[in-house]
Amino acid sequence: xxxxFIGANHEVTGSCTLIExxxxxxxxxxxxxxxxxxxxxxxxxxxxxxxxxxxxxxxHIDHSGKIPNMVANGFSGKIHMTxxxxxxxxxxxRDSAHIQEFEAQWRNxxxxxxxxxxxxxxxxxxxxxxxxxxxxxxxxxDTVRLFxxxxxxxxxxxxxxxxxxxxxxxxxxxVTKTILxxxxxxxxxxxxxxxxQTPPHADYVVCESTYGDRTHGPAPDYVGQLAxxxxxxxxxxxxxxxxxxxxxxxxxxxxxxxxIKEKNLCPDCGxxxxxxxxxxxxxxxxxxxxxxxxxxxxxxxxxxxxxxNPISFPNLRVAVSSEESTAINNNPEPKVIISASGMCExxxxxxxxxxxxxxxxxxxxxxxxxxxxxxxxxxxDGAAMVKLFGDNITVRARIYNLNGxxxxxxxxxxxxxxxxxxxxxxxINHGEDAVSTEFALTCESxxxxxxxxPYSGDVYDLASGECIEKARIIRAxxxxxxxxxxxxxxxxxxxxxxxxxxxxxxxLKGSSNKELxxxxxxxxxxxxxxxx
Ligand SMILES: [Zn+2]
Ligand SMILES: [Zn+2]
Numbered sequence: 441x442x443x444x445f446i447g448a449n450h451e452v453t454g455s456c457t458l459i460e461x462x463x464x465x466x467x468x469x470x471x472x473x474x475x476x477x478x479x480x481x482x483x484x485x486x487x488x489x490x491x492x493x494x495x496x497x498x499x500h501i502d503h504s505g506k507i508p509n510m511v512a513n514g515f516s517g518k519i520h521m522t523x524x525x526x527x528x529x530x531x532x533x534r535d536s537a538h539i540q541e542f543e544a545q546w547r548n549x550x551x552x553x554x555x556x557x558x559x560x561x562x563x564x565x566x567x568x569x570x571x572x573x574x575x576x577x578x579x580x581x582d583t584v585r586l587f588x589x590x591x592x593x594x595x596x597x598x599x600x601x602x603x604x605x606x607x608x609x610x611x612x613x614x615v616t617k618t619i620l621x622x623x624x625x626x627x628x629x630x631x632x633x634x635x636x637q638t639p640p641h642a643d644y645v646v647c648e649s650t651y652g653d654r655t656h657g658p659a660p661d662y663v664g665q666l667a668x669x670x671x672x673x674x675x676x677x678x679x680x681x682x683x684x685x686x687x688x689x690x691x692x693x694x695x696x697x698x699x700i701k702e703k704n705l706c707p708d709c710g711x712x713x714x715x716x717x718x719x720x721x722x723x724x725x726x727x728x729x730x731x732x733x734x735x736x737x738x739x740x741x742x743x744x745x746x747x748x749n750p751i752s753f754p755n756l757r758v759a760v761s762s763e764e765s766t767a768i769n770n771n772p773e774p775k776v777i778i779s780a781s782g783m784c785e786x787x788x789x790x791x792x793x794x795x796x797x798x799x800x801x802x803x804x805x806x807x808x809x810x811x812x813x814x815x816x817x818x819x820x821d822g823a824a825m826v827k828l829f830g831d832n833i834t835v836r837a838r839i840y841n842l843n844g845x846x847x848x849x850x851x852x853x854x855x856x857x858x859x860x861x862x863x864x865x866x867x868i869n870h871g872e873d874a875v876s877t878e879f880a881l882t883c884e885s886x887x888x889x890x891x892x893x894p895y896s897g898d899v900y901d902l903a904s905g906e907c908i909e910k911a912r913i914i915r916a917x918x919x920x921x922x923x924x925x926x927x928x929x930x931x932x933x934x935x936x937x938x939x940x941x942x943x944x945x946x947x948l949k950g951s952s953n954k955e956l957x958x959x960x961x962x963x964x965x966x967x968x969x970x971x972x
Contacts, residue, residue, distance in 0.1 A: 441459075441460070441461035441462075441615075441617060441901070441903055442459075443458070443646075443899070444458040444460070445457055445869065445895065445899075446467075446481055447471060447896060448471065449893070449895050449896045450479055450893060451873070452870055453471060453472070453473050453474040453475060454471050454472060454474075454481060454502060455469040455470075455497075455502060455503045455870060456469055456506070457469065457621065457646060457869075459608060459619070461589065461610045461612050462589035462590055462610065464492040464493070464586075464587045466491070466492060466493045466494070466495060466586070467491055467495070468494075468646075469503040469621075470496075470503075470505075470507045470510055471501065471505050472501050472505025474501065474502055474785070475812070476811070476813035478873055479873075479896060479916055480916050482896045482897035482911060487513070487932045487935040488510040488513040488514045489513075489515060489933075489935065489937060489938070489939035489940050491517060493518050493586060494507060494515070494517065494518075494519045495519075495520045495606050496521040497525075497603065497605070497606055497622075497623025498521075498597065498599060498603035498623050498624060499521075499525045499528035499602065499603075500532075500600060500624070500687070500688075501536055503623065503624075504532065505532075505536055508533055508562075508568045508570075509562045509563045511563070511567050511574065512929070512933075513929050513932045514936020514937060514939070514940065518574055518575075519571070519576065520576050520577075520578060521578070521602070521604075522577060522578060522580065522603075523578075524602025524727075525577070525602035525603070526577045527602070527731075527732065530568075530572045530575070531720065531723045532720065532724075533568045533572070535686075537567065540561035541565075544559045579594075580595060580596050580604065581593060581594070581595065582594070589611045590608065590611075591608070591609040592606055592607065592608055592609075593607050595607065595637050596634055596636065597622065597625055598625070598627075598630065598634055599626035599633075599847050600626075600687070600688045601633055601688070601735050601736075602732075602735055603623055603624060603633075605621060605625075606621045606623065607620045607621075607642060608621075610902065612903070613903075617644070617902045618642040618643045619643065619644040619645070619646065620640065620644070620861055621645075622639075622648050622857070623648070625848065625849040625857055626847060626848070627846050627850070630692060631662075631695040631696060632692060632695055633735065633736065634735075634737045636849065636857065638860050639857060639860050640861070641860075642861055643865070644863055645858065646869060647854065647857075647866060647869070648848070648869060649868045649871030649879040649880075649893070650848045650870060650875075651809075651849065651850045652868070652871050652875050652876065653874075653875045655851055655852055656844035656846060656850040657843065660845065663696050663699050663705065665842060666842070670697075670709060671705075671706040671707075671709060672803075673774070673838075674706070674708075674775070675709055676774075676801050677774055677801050678803060678837070679802045680776045680803050680804075681777050681779070681789070681792045681793065681804045682776065682777065682778045682779075682804075682805045682806075682807065683779065683781065683783070683789045683804070683806060683808075684808065685782035685808060686720040686721035686724055686782075687721070689847065690718070690724070690780070691721075691751050694714075695750055697714055697753060697756075698752065698753040701753045701754065709774070711754055711755050712755065712775065713757055713776070714756050714757065715757050715768050715776065715777045715779075716757075716778050717758075717759040717768060717779040718779050718788060725751060728751055730744050736750075762788075765788050766791075777792050782808045783808075783811055783815070783817070784819070785814050785815060790815075793826075794829060794831070797826065797834075798834050798835070798836050800837070803838040804838070804839050805841075805842060806840065806842065809846060811872075812872060819835065820841050851882065854879070855882070855883070855886055855887065863889065864890075865889070865890050866883050866887070866889055866890065867900075868880045868883065869893065869894070871893070877893050895911040895913050896911055897910075941963070945959070
């Protein structure tokens with residue numbers, strides 16, 4: 441039994457870890473890399489068709505976004521997750537497929553002009569539909585027998601609706617070991633969702649470190665702070681632009697604005713309009729309903745019982761089409777605009793920034809983690825000028841950063857969470873380069889437990905706990921998970937089909953001699969045709 445680290449090692453995005461045990465190969469998360477890439481991820485050591493299952497901690501694209509690419513290249517196993525993750529993940533992957541196609545079209549227009557090879561998207565909407573059909577959903581704390589010798593269970597990570605830590609219990613050659621994957625550990629007292637639950641004990645733990653070098657400080661008064669920024673900005677005639685992740689953060693903001701409106705905390709702004717300008721956010725908002733009541737915290741459940749929609753209020757407007765989106769900035773009425781992407785790297789938020797950043801009376805409010813190198817980070821760091829759609833835009837709007845308004849546990853919460861797990865060995869991932877290294881040292885000194893931040897390609901034997909393969913550490917050259925010229929993918933599909941052929945052949949053991957002979961003849965005919 442072994443674990444191989446593939447992605448989100450010394451980086452925040454692209455989560456992916458491979459477990460090999462009991463003759464099976466299982467991926468925990470298979471995320472897309474977002475923002476600038478720091479290290480090259482190693483290739484999976486096998487083709488997608490040889491992976492037996494995927495277990496998904498939560499729906500965010502940096503954990504789930506490459507699964508359809510695996511399916512496009514021959515993965516056909518089951519994908520395990522909680523029910524709420526299944527609902528959110530299907531809409532997020534559909535949205536991601538559209539982004540992939542759009543990206544490929546855009547690149548192809550450029551490639552055509554320069555005479556380069558054509559690009560294909562990482563995956564298509566059809567690949568996503570195939571992916572969704574492989575979803576198998578489970579309840580928190582149920583023990584699921586994945587394969588002979590391998591059991592998993594999900595625990596509420598308190599980070600996003602349906603988010604989980606996943607515990608593996610593996611028995612091989614008479615030895616049983618447990619390994620817990622944190623996924624993303626949530627912050628305390630978030631709107632809508634529960635606090636992270638006490639994690640189970642495990643021999644090994646793979647833990648995120650997004651905020652491993654920081655504390656959020658005393659719990660901020662989210663409602664009061666947000667009300668103040670809305671009041672100041674809108675009463676001065678400006679717009680308040682809030683870049684927010686479409687799934688999770690947008691719904692939390694709607695929850696807070698409902699409270700602000702209900703308590704009339706912005707008396708000078710009247711019944712101010714709030715726009716949600718992101719088709720994905722609008723779709724996700726519809727999932728946050730009584731259908732997933734068991735995933736909500738007590739306050740939200742009691743609102744639902746009283747017939748109150750916790751994330752709706754008067755003058756909430758949505759923009760689905762791009763015409764509706766454009767109309768938002770043609771209308772001079774002061775307003776709140778919530779749009780994606782959360783780090784301002786793509787999506788409609790960039791239009792809103794272009795229209796509002798140069799206006800002194802406007803404001804931009806950040807309320808989520810901003811990766812190094814993103815436009816969001818540059819604005820928080822005080823950039824005086826930014827480039828949007830080829831134009832230089834002077835930053836005159838006020839920039840706010842709602843510190844502590846984070847979906848991630850901070851350093852102290854992570855340490856407390858790790859104390860509960862009480863593992864013999866800690867692996868740190870999902871943090872910026874310096875942060876993950878530093879947090880591993882923090883764990884060693886504070887918890888007295890061996891801790892390491894492995895690199896992509898490192899392999900550990902789980903029976904002995906020893907590192908059995910050391911990665912070659914390769915600095916990235918700005919490569920991203922976008923559309924590719926995918927000769928390799930095409931060959932991977934072929935090898936995946938061969939892996940499937942082997943599985944089918946094995947499953948025919950015990951069939952009639954006639955059937956076996958027929959199958960064998962057909963394979964040989966095919967080989968005769970292609971053998972050169
Ligand atoms: Zn996440
Ligand atoms: Zn994450």
